[in-house]
Amino acid sequence: MTNMTCYHCGDDCGRDRVHFDDKDFCCHGCKTVYEIFTSHGLSTFYDIEAGAGTTPKEVRQKYDFLDNTEIVERLVEFNEEGVQVINLSIPSIHCSSCIWVLENLNKLHPSISNSQVNFPKKTLRVTYATEGFSLKGLVLMLSSIGYEPYISLEEFDKKDKRTDRSLIYKLGVAGFAFGNVMLLSFPEYFEVEEFWLEQYKPVFRWLMFAFSLPVVFYASRDYFVSAFKGIRTKLLNIDVPIALGILTLFLRSTVDIFFDLGSGFFDSLTGLVFFLLLGKYFQQRTYAFLSFERDYKSYFPIAVTKLERDKSEENVQIYKVKKGDKLLIRSSEIIPVDCILIKGTAEIDYSFVTGESHAVFKHSGEKLFAGGKQLSGPLEVEVLNSVSQSYLTQLWGNAVFSKDKTGAFQTLTDSIGKRFTAAVLTIATLSTGFWLYYDASMALNVFTAVLIIACPCAIALAAPFTLGNMLRIFGKHRFYLKNTNVIERLAKIDTAIFDKTGTLTTTQKDTIIYEGVELTREETTLLKTTLRASNHPLSRSLYGLLKSNEIMTLDEFEEHTGQGIQGKANERSIRIGSPSYVGQQGDGKAQGTSVYVSAGKDFKGKFIFKNSYRNGIHELFGALGKTMQLGILSGDNDGERNQLEKILPVKTQLLFDQKPEDKLNHIKRLQSEHRVLMVGDGLNDAGALAQSDVGIAVSEDINVFSPACDGILDATNLTQLSSFVTLSRKSIHVIKMSFVLSLCYNLVGLYFAVTGQLQPVIAAILMPLSSISIVLFTTVMTNLLGRKLSQPTKSVQW
Known part of the structure; x- marks a missing residue:
C-alpha cells in the first residue's frame, strides 16, 4: 500500500486517511482546517510551504476557565472600551507559513483587528473587539487550526513583571555621546587652526564636556557602584581599575579645558564606556527568550473544575481551591493538589515528579499526589491540601531553588582583576612618588598616563566577547545557556550525572x-x-x-x-x-x-x-569518561541495569528508584569533593539541576516544559555534550591568551608611562585600539573553535 502524506500537516496518512477535494488528509481535523483556510481566503498558506500545518487538538472543556472574568482580567494586557489585547505563547509556531496565517487571523473572524507574531519567542499578540467575541473564543479558534496556546499558572502570575531595559538606555546614551564627541574632536585631529582657534574652540570643548556628563554619571554608574561595593567588602574586582580609569579620564579632561591646557580625552572616555556596555549587552542579549527559571507553575493549570453539592460544575482559580473541595480531573489533565480518589479508575503518569516512566494505577479511596497526569477517563477527587501545601509545592520550596550559583563562583576575570588592580595602584603610586621627588612637573602626567594606559578595558572585554560569541555558537547547535557564567562553570566540571528516562532514552x-x-x-x-x-x-x-x-x-x-x-x-x-x-x-x-x-x-x-x-550514547559516555567521573540517577527500577552496563564505562555508578529529594541529596554529597554537572529532563530532576554546579535540561521541544536549569539542550544534540564541555574549556584558554596579549600591551605601555615618555593623549588613543584588537582576536578564535561542532558525530543505534 502506497503511503500518502497529509496535504495540511505533511504527516503520514496511514490507513485512516481522509480524501477531500482531490487531496489526502491524515484526519478529519486537518481536513477541517483546510476547509477553514480555503473558505476564508487563506489558501496561500499552502503556497508558502507545503505540509507546514499542525494537526488540531480536541480541547473540549479545557478552556472553560476563560469564562471567568477575573482570570481574563489578569491575562490580558489591555482591556478598555470593548477592546482587549492579549499576548499568547504558541509553541507550535515553526515556519513562515505559521507566521503568515497567524498574522491574517482577521480573515477568520471580523472581531480580530490585528495580530502580530514574535517568531523567536513564539508568541502571538492579538487585538480584538469583545462584542460577540472573547478570549475563550480566540483560544478555541486557534486550537481548531492547530495553534493551541500554552496558558499556565506561571503565565498567570508573571503579568506584572517588566523587562529591565536600563542597559539599553545606558548603551544608547553612551553611543550618542561617543558619536558626537568624536565629531566635535575632528577640528583638533586635523589641526584646523583658522576655523578652530578663534571662535569655536571653547564652544566645542565645553560641548564635549557636556556630552561626557551623562556618560560618567549615568551610563558608567554600574562600574562605580561595583567598585565601591568591592572596596567596601575588601575585594578588588575588575571594576575598580575601570572606575579609576573613567574617573581619571574625566577629571584630567575637565582640568585641561577649565584651565585651557588642551581638549582633554572625552573621545576616549565616551568610547571606552560605549565598548564596555556593548560587551555587556552582547552578553545579556544572547537567547534571552528562553525560560531557564521554570517551576511547578509552568505545569499547572490556571483554573480547575470544582464540583458543587448539587452536582453542578464551576471553574475556579487554582489558588481558591481548599481542603474538602471536590474536583473533576479530566483525561490528560495535571492533578494540581494532593487529593483522595472518590470516583473513577486513575492511571497516573508521575514522570514529572518521580521520574518513573510507567503509569501508576489507583482505585477509589487511594491518595493522589500533585503533579501527576491522568491518562485515561475522568476522575472525581476530594482535596487534601491547597496548592501552597501540596507535595510538589513543598518540593519546590527547598532552599536550593533560591540559591545563586553565580555569587558563589568567582569568574576568571574577577580573579585576575584582583591581582591586576593591586599591581596598577602600586605602580601608579610608586611612579608618582618617584617623579614628585625627581621632577614634580612630570608627576601628574605620569600618574594619569599610568591609570589610563593600564585601564583594564581589554581584560574586561575579553570574557564577555569570547563567552558571548561562544553562547551564539552553542545556540546555533541548539544548546542554550542561561548566561556566560555557565560556560566558566562548565569548564571546571569533573563529574557528570545523568537521569535515565527521557534523557538517555527517547x-x-x-x-x-x-x-x-x-x-x-x-x-x-x-x-x-x-x-x-x-x-x-x-x-x-x-x-x-x-x-x-x-x-x-x-x-x-x-x-x-x-x-x-x-x-x-x-x-x-x-x-x-x-x-x-x-x-x-x-x-x-x-x-x-x-x-x-x-x-x-x-x-x-x-x-x-x-x-x-538515543543514538550515540555509547560514544558520548566514552568521550566524557576520559576526563570526568560518570553516574546515573534514575527514578525507574533497575530492570535495565544490564542494558546500561553494556553502554556505560565500567566504573559508572548506577542508582535506581531515586526520588527527587534523593537525587538532590546525592548531588549535594558529591559537591563536597567535585564540580558536578547534572543532565535531566523532567520536573523530578529540577532539584538536582538547581543543586548542581551546572544543570542542563534535555528537551524534545526547547520552548515547552523545561525545568529550572542553567542550560537547555535539544535532545537530538545530546551526543555533542562532550564537545560542548571541551569548547567551554578551550574558551577559557582563549580568554587567558587574551589576558596575556593585554598584559604584554600594558607592560610596554607602562614602561613608557612610568618613565615619563608617554603623554596622556597618546595613552588615550592606544587604549581603545587595544580593546578593538582583543575583540577581534577573541571573535576569530571562537569562530575557529566553533567550526569543530559542524562536523557530524558518528553514532551507533542501541
Whole structure:
C-alpha cells in the first residue's frame, strides 16, 4: 500500500486517511482546517510551504476557565472600551507559513483587528473587539487550526513583571555621546587652526564636556557602584581599575579645558564606556527568550473544575481551591493538589515528579499526589491540601531553588582583576612618588598616563566577547545557556550525572520484545484489530509494531480502564493487559513495562516494552569518561541495569528508584569533593539541576516544559555534550591568551608611562585600539573553535 502524506500537516496518512477535494488528509481535523483556510481566503498558506500545518487538538472543556472574568482580567494586557489585547505563547509556531496565517487571523473572524507574531519567542499578540467575541473564543479558534496556546499558572502570575531595559538606555546614551564627541574632536585631529582657534574652540570643548556628563554619571554608574561595593567588602574586582580609569579620564579632561591646557580625552572616555556596555549587552542579549527559571507553575493549570453539592460544575482559580473541595480531573489533565480518589479508575503518569516512566494505577479511596497526569477517563477527587501545601509545592520550596550559583563562583576575570588592580595602584603610586621627588612637573602626567594606559578595558572585554560569541555558537547547535557564567562553570566540571528516562532514552520510539507461545495468523489478526480500537499509548505502540495488514470486524470490544482490553470475533476472543486481567500471575519485578496476552482461555505470552536509547550514547559516555567521573540517577527500577552496563564505562555508578529529594541529596554529597554537572529532563530532576554546579535540561521541544536549569539542550544534540564541555574549556584558554596579549600591551605601555615618555593623549588613543584588537582576536578564535561542532558525530543505534 502506497503511503500518502497529509496535504495540511505533511504527516503520514496511514490507513485512516481522509480524501477531500482531490487531496489526502491524515484526519478529519486537518481536513477541517483546510476547509477553514480555503473558505476564508487563506489558501496561500499552502503556497508558502507545503505540509507546514499542525494537526488540531480536541480541547473540549479545557478552556472553560476563560469564562471567568477575573482570570481574563489578569491575562490580558489591555482591556478598555470593548477592546482587549492579549499576548499568547504558541509553541507550535515553526515556519513562515505559521507566521503568515497567524498574522491574517482577521480573515477568520471580523472581531480580530490585528495580530502580530514574535517568531523567536513564539508568541502571538492579538487585538480584538469583545462584542460577540472573547478570549475563550480566540483560544478555541486557534486550537481548531492547530495553534493551541500554552496558558499556565506561571503565565498567570508573571503579568506584572517588566523587562529591565536600563542597559539599553545606558548603551544608547553612551553611543550618542561617543558619536558626537568624536565629531566635535575632528577640528583638533586635523589641526584646523583658522576655523578652530578663534571662535569655536571653547564652544566645542565645553560641548564635549557636556556630552561626557551623562556618560560618567549615568551610563558608567554600574562600574562605580561595583567598585565601591568591592572596596567596601575588601575585594578588588575588575571594576575598580575601570572606575579609576573613567574617573581619571574625566577629571584630567575637565582640568585641561577649565584651565585651557588642551581638549582633554572625552573621545576616549565616551568610547571606552560605549565598548564596555556593548560587551555587556552582547552578553545579556544572547537567547534571552528562553525560560531557564521554570517551576511547578509552568505545569499547572490556571483554573480547575470544582464540583458543587448539587452536582453542578464551576471553574475556579487554582489558588481558591481548599481542603474538602471536590474536583473533576479530566483525561490528560495535571492533578494540581494532593487529593483522595472518590470516583473513577486513575492511571497516573508521575514522570514529572518521580521520574518513573510507567503509569501508576489507583482505585477509589487511594491518595493522589500533585503533579501527576491522568491518562485515561475522568476522575472525581476530594482535596487534601491547597496548592501552597501540596507535595510538589513543598518540593519546590527547598532552599536550593533560591540559591545563586553565580555569587558563589568567582569568574576568571574577577580573579585576575584582583591581582591586576593591586599591581596598577602600586605602580601608579610608586611612579608618582618617584617623579614628585625627581621632577614634580612630570608627576601628574605620569600618574594619569599610568591609570589610563593600564585601564583594564581589554581584560574586561575579553570574557564577555569570547563567552558571548561562544553562547551564539552553542545556540546555533541548539544548546542554550542561561548566561556566560555557565560556560566558566562548565569548564571546571569533573563529574557528570545523568537521569535515565527521557534523557538517555527517547520518547519517540520503543523497543518491544515478545516472549511466549507464537501467535497464529488468526490470533495476530484479532490482536491487531482489537488494539486498533483502543487509544491507550501502549495499544498504539503495539498496533504499529504488528506487521499483519489484515483487519477484521469485531463482534465485541471492551476496555477496562487500568486493566486491559478484550476483543471478540468469529467466536474467538483475545485479551491484552495486566497479568491478573488475562488470568496470569505476575513474574516479580518487571524488566520494563509488560503487556500480557491470552487467546480464549489460553495464556500466550507477553510483550515487553523497553526503553530505546538515543543514538550515540555509547560514544558520548566514552568521550566524557576520559576526563570526568560518570553516574546515573534514575527514578525507574533497575530492570535495565544490564542494558546500561553494556553502554556505560565500567566504573559508572548506577542508582535506581531515586526520588527527587534523593537525587538532590546525592548531588549535594558529591559537591563536597567535585564540580558536578547534572543532565535531566523532567520536573523530578529540577532539584538536582538547581543543586548542581551546572544543570542542563534535555528537551524534545526547547520552548515547552523545561525545568529550572542553567542550560537547555535539544535532545537530538545530546551526543555533542562532550564537545560542548571541551569548547567551554578551550574558551577559557582563549580568554587567558587574551589576558596575556593585554598584559604584554600594558607592560610596554607602562614602561613608557612610568618613565615619563608617554603623554596622556597618546595613552588615550592606544587604549581603545587595544580593546578593538582583543575583540577581534577573541571573535576569530571562537569562530575557529566553533567550526569543530559542524562536523557530524558518528553514532551507533542501541
